[in-house]
Amino acid sequence: MAKEEGLAIGIDLGTTYSCVAVWQEQHCRVEIIHNDQGNNTTPSSVAFTDHERLIGDAAKNQAATDPENTIFDAKRLIGRKYSEHNVQKDKMLWPFKVVAGANDKPMIVVKYKGQEKQLCAEEVSSMILVKLRDIAEAFLEKPRKPTMDAGAIAGLNVIRIINEPAAAAIAYGLDKRSLDIDQQTKVDIDTINSLSSISRKNILRVYFTQDREIKRKNKVDISGNPRALRRLRTACERAKRTLSSAVTTKVDVDAIFQGIDFNSSISRVRFEEINMELFEECIETVEKCLTDAKMDKSSVHDVVLVGGSSRIPKVQQLLQAFFNGKDLCKSINPDEAVAYGAAVKAALLSKCFKNVPDLVLLDVTPLSLGVSVKGDLMSVVVPRNTSIPRKMKQEFRTSVDNQSLARIMVYEGERTRASDNNLLGSFVLSGFPPAPRGHPLYVSFSIDENGILSVSAEEKTTVNKNEITIINDNKDRLSAKEIERMIQEAKFYEAEDREFLKKANTKYDLDDCVYRSRNVLKKVCIRSIVRPKEKEDLRSAINRATDLLDEENEQYDIAVFEACLKELESSLERFESW
Incomplete structure (x- = not known):
C-alpha cells in the first residue's frame, strides 16, 4: 500500500496476475486501475529480449516464442532455498533456468541484450511493482514520490504490508458498509493461499492429461521443447478459465511440435474429476481455519470468495454445501478484491481521509x-x-x-x-x-x-x-x-510430548534439588559439626543424582528420575532436620 496527498494506492502483487487500485478522497470510493491494454489485471511476468525488457501483457504475449527468457511464478521463489524440495519440483516445470546462487538462494538465468544475467525473485517482483506504479501514475496523470527505503527498489512509499485475506475482507466490508461490520463474522476463502496453489496445480493436471494425449495420438514427446510446453500450458490455462462458465471446451494448439496440430477437448466433469483431490484440500483448509478460530460454521455470517479459482463451479458447490447451503458473496470481482482492500487500508492509514469507513481486522x-x-x-x-x-x-x-x-x-x-x-x-x-x-x-x-x-x-x-x-x-x-x-x-505427537515434558520437569526438579543440597551441605559444614552418617548419605545421594543427570540417559524411564529425586529429597530433609 502507498499514499499520495488525496490518494491512496493499493497493490495486489500476485503470483500469476497483479492488480492496482486507488482510493480517491474527492470521489469517496475505490477504483480499480486498468493497464495500458485496458485490462484490470496485469500478468506477473517479465521477459527479456536482445533489445528490451518486457513486463506484464507484453511479456506474456511473447512467452510462446521465447519461453526460456520469460519469467513467471517468480513470487514462489521468494524466501526459498534452491535445495528445497518444492523449488526442485517447480524447476522441472519452468521453461526458464533456475540455478543455486550464494547461500543457496535460487537465481533465475535469462539472456538479455546478448549477455547472460542472473536475477533473484525479489528483483523480478520489483520490476512488476514498477510496472504497477507506472500504471497508477498514467491513470492519475502525475508521478508519485518515493519517501521510504522499504519501497526504494520500486519507487513506492510503503506504509503497511497486510496479508491478502485481510485486504479482501476489508474490500467486502466496504462494499457492504451499510451493515454493522463489527457484528459480522466473515470467512474470507483464502483459499487465496490454498486456491492460488490449487489454480496452478489444476492447470498442470489438465496440462499433464493433454501431454499424455499428445504422446498417445501422435507418438511424439514434447517434454524437451520449452516452446511447445509453454504453448500447451497457455492453452490449458485458457481451458480452465473457460470451464468456469462452459461445460466443455477445446484445447487447440496449431503446429505445436514438428508441424503437428494438437486438437483435443475437455469437459467440466473431467476437469473436476482430475482435480477433485485439490478441491477437497480447499474444504479441509476452511474447516481447519474454523477449528483454529474455535468457532462453528453456523456462526459465520458471510463467506467471501477471493482469487480466480474461486470461480470454479465445483469449488463454489463444495463451499456452499460445507456451509449448509449458505449463499456465497460474489459482489466484488475476486481478481480485484485484494487490491481494492489494500487501497482502502492505505486510505485509513493515511489519516487525512475523512470519508473512509473504519474497518478493523486483526x-x-x-x-x-x-x-x-x-x-x-x-x-x-x-x-x-x-x-x-x-x-x-x-x-x-x-x-x-x-x-x-x-x-x-x-x-x-x-x-x-x-x-x-x-x-x-x-x-x-x-x-x-x-x-x-x-x-x-x-x-x-x-x-x-x-x-x-x-x-x-x-x-x-x-x-x-x-x-x-x-x-x-x-x-x-x-x-x-x-x-x-x-x-x-x-x-x-501430543502424548509423546506430554511424556517428554513430564520427564524434562522431573529432571529439572532433580537438578534443582542437587543444587540446593550442595549449598546446604556447604553452609552447614562451614559453621558446625555434622554427623558423619547424615553427611555421607546426602553426599552419596547427590553423587547418584549427578551421575544420572550427566549420563546420556534418554533410555531411562521417568520412574528412574522420580525415584532418584525422592531419595535425594529424603536425604536432604534428614540432613536439614538434624
Missing part, C-alpha cells in the same frame, strides 16, 4: 513463538493465534552459577521439545556480572502490523540488551503448508 500468529530453555524445552512467549500487533515479555533465569552470558534461541512451533520446532534465529546476551543460579533475564517478543518479529533480551542491573529481527519473507520462516504440517505433527 491478523494472528499462525504458530506459537518462544525460546529454548534448559532440557531442550520450548518455553512459549507468544501463543499461537495471538492477535497482532502485540508485545509480550517473559522472565527467565540463569541455570548455573556465575553465568555471564546467555544464548537466546528463538523458535516457532507447537512441539514441547524445542529442537522439534523451527529455529528462526539466535543471539547472545553477554556482559552481565556473574551471579548465583536463578539470576533474572527478561525476554521480549514484539510483532508489528507487518508481521515483523523483534526479539530482545535484557539484564536489568547492567541494562545490557541485545536483539534480533525476523521478517516474514526470511528464508527460515515457514510456508503455509509447512505451518499446517507442524500443527498436525503436534497433534500426532
Whole structure:
C-alpha cells in the first residue's frame, strides 16, 4: 500500500496476475486501475529480449516464442532455498533456468541484450511493482514520490504490508458498509493461499492429461521443447478459465511440435474429476481455519470468495454445501478484491481521509513463538493465534552459577521439545556480572502490523540488551503448508510430548534439588559439626543424582528420575532436620 496527498494506492502483487487500485478522497470510493491494454489485471511476468525488457501483457504475449527468457511464478521463489524440495519440483516445470546462487538462494538465468544475467525473485517482483506504479501514475496523470527505503527498489512509499485475506475482507466490508461490520463474522476463502496453489496445480493436471494425449495420438514427446510446453500450458490455462462458465471446451494448439496440430477437448466433469483431490484440500483448509478460530460454521455470517479459482463451479458447490447451503458473496470481482482492500487500508492509514469507513481486522500468529530453555524445552512467549500487533515479555533465569552470558534461541512451533520446532534465529546476551543460579533475564517478543518479529533480551542491573529481527519473507520462516504440517505433527505427537515434558520437569526438579543440597551441605559444614552418617548419605545421594543427570540417559524411564529425586529429597530433609 502507498499514499499520495488525496490518494491512496493499493497493490495486489500476485503470483500469476497483479492488480492496482486507488482510493480517491474527492470521489469517496475505490477504483480499480486498468493497464495500458485496458485490462484490470496485469500478468506477473517479465521477459527479456536482445533489445528490451518486457513486463506484464507484453511479456506474456511473447512467452510462446521465447519461453526460456520469460519469467513467471517468480513470487514462489521468494524466501526459498534452491535445495528445497518444492523449488526442485517447480524447476522441472519452468521453461526458464533456475540455478543455486550464494547461500543457496535460487537465481533465475535469462539472456538479455546478448549477455547472460542472473536475477533473484525479489528483483523480478520489483520490476512488476514498477510496472504497477507506472500504471497508477498514467491513470492519475502525475508521478508519485518515493519517501521510504522499504519501497526504494520500486519507487513506492510503503506504509503497511497486510496479508491478502485481510485486504479482501476489508474490500467486502466496504462494499457492504451499510451493515454493522463489527457484528459480522466473515470467512474470507483464502483459499487465496490454498486456491492460488490449487489454480496452478489444476492447470498442470489438465496440462499433464493433454501431454499424455499428445504422446498417445501422435507418438511424439514434447517434454524437451520449452516452446511447445509453454504453448500447451497457455492453452490449458485458457481451458480452465473457460470451464468456469462452459461445460466443455477445446484445447487447440496449431503446429505445436514438428508441424503437428494438437486438437483435443475437455469437459467440466473431467476437469473436476482430475482435480477433485485439490478441491477437497480447499474444504479441509476452511474447516481447519474454523477449528483454529474455535468457532462453528453456523456462526459465520458471510463467506467471501477471493482469487480466480474461486470461480470454479465445483469449488463454489463444495463451499456452499460445507456451509449448509449458505449463499456465497460474489459482489466484488475476486481478481480485484485484494487490491481494492489494500487501497482502502492505505486510505485509513493515511489519516487525512475523512470519508473512509473504519474497518478493523486483526491478523494472528499462525504458530506459537518462544525460546529454548534448559532440557531442550520450548518455553512459549507468544501463543499461537495471538492477535497482532502485540508485545509480550517473559522472565527467565540463569541455570548455573556465575553465568555471564546467555544464548537466546528463538523458535516457532507447537512441539514441547524445542529442537522439534523451527529455529528462526539466535543471539547472545553477554556482559552481565556473574551471579548465583536463578539470576533474572527478561525476554521480549514484539510483532508489528507487518508481521515483523523483534526479539530482545535484557539484564536489568547492567541494562545490557541485545536483539534480533525476523521478517516474514526470511528464508527460515515457514510456508503455509509447512505451518499446517507442524500443527498436525503436534497433534500426532501430543502424548509423546506430554511424556517428554513430564520427564524434562522431573529432571529439572532433580537438578534443582542437587543444587540446593550442595549449598546446604556447604553452609552447614562451614559453621558446625555434622554427623558423619547424615553427611555421607546426602553426599552419596547427590553423587547418584549427578551421575544420572550427566549420563546420556534418554533410555531411562521417568520412574528412574522420580525415584532418584525422592531419595535425594529424603536425604536432604534428614540432613536439614538434624
